[in-house]
Amino acid sequence: MKSAVLVFPGINRERDMARTLKLVSGHEPAMVWHAETALPKGTDLVVLPGGFSYGDYLRCGAIAARSPVMDAVRKFAADGGLVLGVCNGFQILCESGLLPGILMRNARLKFICHDVHLRVERSDTPFTRGYNAGQVIRVPVAHGEGNYAADAETIKRLDGDGRVLYRYCSASGEVGDTHNINGAAQSIAGIVNERGNVLGMMPHPENHVEDIMGCTDGRGLFAGLAAHLERAA
Amino acid sequence: MKARVTVTLKNGILDPQGKAIEGALKSLGVDGIASVRQGKVFDIELPGADKAKAEAALKDAADKLLANTVIENYRVEVLS
Numbered sequence: 001m002k003s004a005v006l007v008f009p010g011i012n013r014e015r016d017m018a019r020t021l022k023l024v025s026g027h028e029p030a031m032v033w034h035a036e037t038a039l040p041k042g043t044d045l046v047v048l049p050g051g052f053s054y055g056d057y058l059r060c061g062a063i064a065a066r067s068p069v070m071d072a073v074r075k076f077a078a079d080g081g082l083v084l085g086v087c088n089g090f091q092i093l094c095e096s097g098l099l100p101g102i103l104m105r106n107a108r109l110k111f112i113c114h115d116v117h118l119r120v121e122r123s124d125t126p127f128t129r130g131y132n133a134g135q136v137i138r139v140p141v142a143h144g145e146g147n148y149a150a151d152a153e154t155i156k157r158l159d160g161d162g163r164v165l166y167r168y169c170s171a172s173g174e175v176g177d178t179h180n181i182n183g184a185a186q187s188i189a190g191i192v193n194e195r196g197n198v199l200g201m202m203p204h205p206e207n208h209v210e211d212i213m214g215c216t217d218g219r220g221l222f223a224g225l226a227a228h229l230e231r232a233a
Numbered sequence: 234m235k236a237r238v239t240v241t242l243k244n245g246i247l248d249p250q251g252k253a254i255e256g257a258l259k260s261l262g263v264d265g266i267a268s269v270r271q272g273k274v275f276d277i278e279l280p281g282a283d284k285a286k287a288e289a290a291l292k293d294a295a296d297k298l299l300a301n302t303v304i305e306n307y308r309v310e311v312l313s
Contacts, residue, residue: 059301066298095301102303105249149246149304183247 001229003029003045008064011051020206024222034067044229045082048089060145061091070096083198090200099200101150107183111144119169127199130224136173137217139203146202148184155185166190234279235312240300241272
């Protein structure tokens with residue numbers, strides 16, 4: 001696995017992400033500054049970490065989505081490369097047009113910072129193959145704008161085409177308004193693009209990968225990606 | 234030349250910030266307010282005096298960055 005972690009001004013989760021990628025895959029990721037116009041040769045996974053790029057000015061992720069490195073990411077994705085965006089990374093992917101829809105202010109306006117349960121909707125994708133379909137995992141969230149919204153037609157297509165990979169749920173896997181922490185359409189926590197090679201998700205799987213963190217449920221996502229890429233190589 | 238771009242949420246898009254402001258106005262006792270929707274205003278200066286060119290540049294700015302047309306509408310006005 002040869003991953004690249006993008007670094008935008010105001011991002012603050014890039015080291016957590018890099019640490020997790022190294023821990024799970026054994027390979028040190030490249031840290032790529034937003035002003036770069038190319039990704040390192042041989043990159044097979046691009047990761048957009050969480051944080052507050054450009055202080056969330058204008059709209060979350062809006063300015064980072066227009067930075068030079070994103071043209072390279074768009075080309076990488078168009079060629080079938082795997083892209084993972086977490087939290088602010090998800091917002092940047094939506095703003096850049098790589099994923100449909102937008103992350104709006106949380107329905108109850110509060111910044112939410114605690115563990116949540118996610119239901120893994122399917123296991124036959126590079127982003128979920130480390131889990132079983134229907135499995136419930138516990139990972140933290142930390143966001144003020146995670147309320148996924150899109151037009152009704154898009155939501156219907158995401159649902160119908162199996163592009164919702166992660167949903168907010170109860171500890172036993174029930175999906176519903178009580179467990180939908182931020183008001184997201186259809187309790188969406190993570191979606192992929194049409195081709196299935198770009199995932200955006202609000203929760204932080206990279207923060208639940210070691211026993212010292214109290215939980216290792218996030219590890220499956222990265223282990224699955226590493227296994228997928230090793231197989232492809 | 235001075236211009237203004239106003240960005241507003243499309244109809245039907247939930248605006249929790251607008252709702253909170255609406256609630257605050259009610260609790261302040263400001264009467265006669267039915268609802269509040271929050272938007273953004275950009276005051277922009279442009280060189281030159283070609284109005285059509287200015288409008289084209291502002292529209293480009295709004296489409297590319299100032300508004301997210303998934304959820305927002307915008308209006309461009311050249312003021313002087």
